[in-house]
Amino acid sequence: MRQVVMGTRGAVATSQPLATFAGIQMLLAGGNAIDAAIATAIALTVVEPTSNGIGSDAFALVWDGKLHGLNASGRSPRHIPVETLLNAPRMPDLGWKTVTVPGAVSAWRSLSERWGKLPFEKLFEPAIEYAEAGFPVSPETARAWQRAEQIFTPLSGAEYQPFQAVFFPNGRAPRAGEIWSSPNHAKTLRSIAQSQGESFYRGELADAITQFAEQTGGWIDRTDLATHQADWVTPISTNYRGVDVWEIPPNTHGIATLMALNILEGFDLTQFPRDSVESFHLQIEAMKLAFADVDRHVSDPASMIVSAADLLDKTYAAQRRQLICDTALPETSSGLPKGGTVYLAAADQNCMVSFIQSNYAGFGSGILIPGTGIALQNRASGFSTQAGHPNQVAPSKRSYHTIIPGFLSVNDQPIGALGVMGGFMQPQGHLQMVVNLIDYGMNPQTALNAPRWRWFAKNQVLLEQTVRSDIAIALTDRNHQIQLTAEPSAFGRGQMILKSGKVLIAGSEPRADGCAIAF
Template sequence: MISFDLTDYPYPSSRRVVLGQRGAVATSQPLATLAGMEMLLAGGNAVDAAVAMAIALTVVEPTSNGIGGDAFALVWDGQLHGLNGSGRSPKALTLEQCANLQQIPDRSWLSVTVPGAVSAWQTLWQRWGQLPFEQLFAPAIRYAEAGYPVSPETAIAWKRSESRYLPLQGAEFQPFKSVFFPGDRAPSVGEIWRSPAHAATLQAIAQSGGESFYRGELAAQIVDFAAATGGYLTLADLAHHQADWVEPISTHYRGVTIWEIPPNGQGIAALMALNILEGIDLGGYPRESVDSYHWQIEAMKLAFADAYRYVADPHHMELSHDDLLSQRYAVDRRQLIQPTALSLAQPGLPNGGTVYLTAADPDLMVSFIQSNYEGFGSGILVPETGIALHNRATGFSVEAGHPNQIAPGKRPFHTIIPGFLTQDGQPLGTFGVMGAPMQPQGHVQMVVNLVDYGMNPQAALDAPRWRFLEQNRILLERSVAQSIADGLTERQHLVRRGGFFGRGQMILRQHGVLMAASEPRADGLAIAW
């Protein structure tokens, strides 16, 4: 079993790993983390905590997720289970309606698929929950009714969204703007924001066990607003939705098994990149070296080229995930890496709005991710409900014949991916990094930091990051040494400083001790007891 040095913090800004035995929780927003701890202290388990945190995040970090979003989960209870909570496109949405478009517009009814997050909460609780379902909603309802002070990173994201959402015209966008931009502005840091409509909707979901959202009064409100403002969702679309149990996919990397949700998610891209890196002795290079960065970037670039060509709703894929994860194929791809940067096709998907959270107790470990995709999502909010609808249909391609081509009743290519680690059949723990195409790149960097460089969870999250954009273009965090930036430039990478590098959480188990860590790039908090 690999071991982590809990005293090694190589980066000046490092926090310390939080340690406990009975339970641990971590999210990108402290109030949401406290909601999870509230469930543990009430006698709940890790699933109760995870669902409560997911619900709370729809209120306290609305810039990244909401009631009208999607969710995925990996849960360990002695074996690993995968849950795909993503929704499908409306049956009335067809390629013909998207004719002459280069891509699906991200703020429009065309971008809205069936929201799946509520079904994920419902399904996880039904299988493992110990506390009453309504109890899991109590913190979120409290935050929505009484209000809460907007945290710094959320306020920055909210302010940044003004330029995208305030100019929107049309009846479908007005309820959204009145809820999230009262007075035509974003709330500032520390300003109290409240939404009674969120509280009422969460109460209705709690009391109905989630049924109101898909087959009851809330479903009718969603559909009525769609019909009145040019939307495509119907009662049948909502009623037919369900979260699906799926078999997680994995690869082995230097004795550790990395697990991801299978397509339609992009987690397979992280596994393909790790398969390529398996044949490289990364540990033979210093962590902060041009060689280590170059190999990782080029492996990720090759994995993205395949993911964006082949990954789609699994019922429409030309290749299976077994084909893409073949070790023989990884050898072929590895041989394409040269001393200088390759130039490949553009990934071409937008930055995302996502939250990752994790919870653990002695029996269960939960890796959970939830998103409205591009920021707040579509810019469409169902009046008097607080339900901001996501824009996942922008993950579809409009290219004729592409496996991810938009079609009725189909799941789009999905960016949100929870991660999990095992070794010799035993759980090491959960991890995730938010941020659309940054997510598989973040997963690769977390695994490399843990396995190749022996970092503990907090140091792994704190370490400087890179991000591949397109062709030869990459981003480096400002904390990356200038000598590495210069060396990558010499290798024909087009280097730019700054940008968005994701936000993650992690809980690992070592010798019966839970090690919880939260992302320094967010307002997050990890708690263990």
């Protein structure tokens, strides 16, 4: 089991050691935490393509004396076939119907322009080297790649052929330890670096994206790309036992963590051991109630009827708390009126960054732009096909988004950055990390090491096999439908950097290949 690392000058924590090293290189070159975070994010598009890519979305929380939020999620195409999709039972998972405008490149540029010390082009150097020279595929990434074989290799449409050729050469995924490279990925990164991202949204890369869409039945066009922008947003928060917990506001579901914490605040978790049926039960039930509201109301904020302030109202949380009893709630619904991911943290003495980017479900849409290495996300699959729902699929709209960076502070002073990647596990992971830190006094690494639970639907709960058997049995007695699994990817993959005085304390997820480095 990994141990916490400490330093005073800088720290980087990611799910891939090569990406962590890319960030450390920037710090050693005289850059700051922003430079380190961007270089790490760019490197991750190469060394962990199973979770993110150049065609990803991204969000960030940055502390420079105050907390800033960046929403770099893209919108659906102007000409997305809404009427056809609204007649479907659900959004598709693959293909052009799932593609939204990628926002990660705009996040890199926006962060660098506002805070970066190093030249933008320098931040791309490690990733370009990995893409050109190749790198050994790490074990957990190889496992994810192999799981994707059965999804992507059988696809027969012309739109999927470039993707298959790049990621599944010879019809299979690379194995752990095999060298994988992507020269076209390197070429594209050079173009983005030299043009400050302009080539992606208004230049040669934008042309390549729209031309392939026209040839293979996609709807994204030059206007969709040219009008994209990353937005600075005001982070949302709740105070949990004296600690301010921060998230990006909707269209993300980070608000679910804050709502669940508001509900939990009325229970004294410290009277129960961290690994106990009582503690697990209360956390699961609070999370279920929060997700019921989030599922009904969270969308592009322009489409939301119920506000974030309404969802975070502590009087409302107290009402929801009364629903929790000794047994699992069989059904949960909103109590208000109707209305594949990589995470990294970086820090120095002046700045802390909580950053996340993702193609959504694993590799994303299965669409790769020929000759570029740009694998496009499938974020449109996060829309609802229910007419009248706030998250109903529509043109030029941001979908419900699962990726969420987190941050903690006390009395306007930073405690640090945290995140747990993994779709709908993310708010649940954030909740468990906050409870581990605040209620049970764990350090970043022990908080990440601890056994986890994951709620799915109704009473269905997945437990890590490291959870004690007596807890699993007791939860079953409380009407939770329990399933145990040894699959680490089911419980998310987290990173954390906290600050105590001048000391940076970093931890990295034991369920992934990554590491934390502090110096």
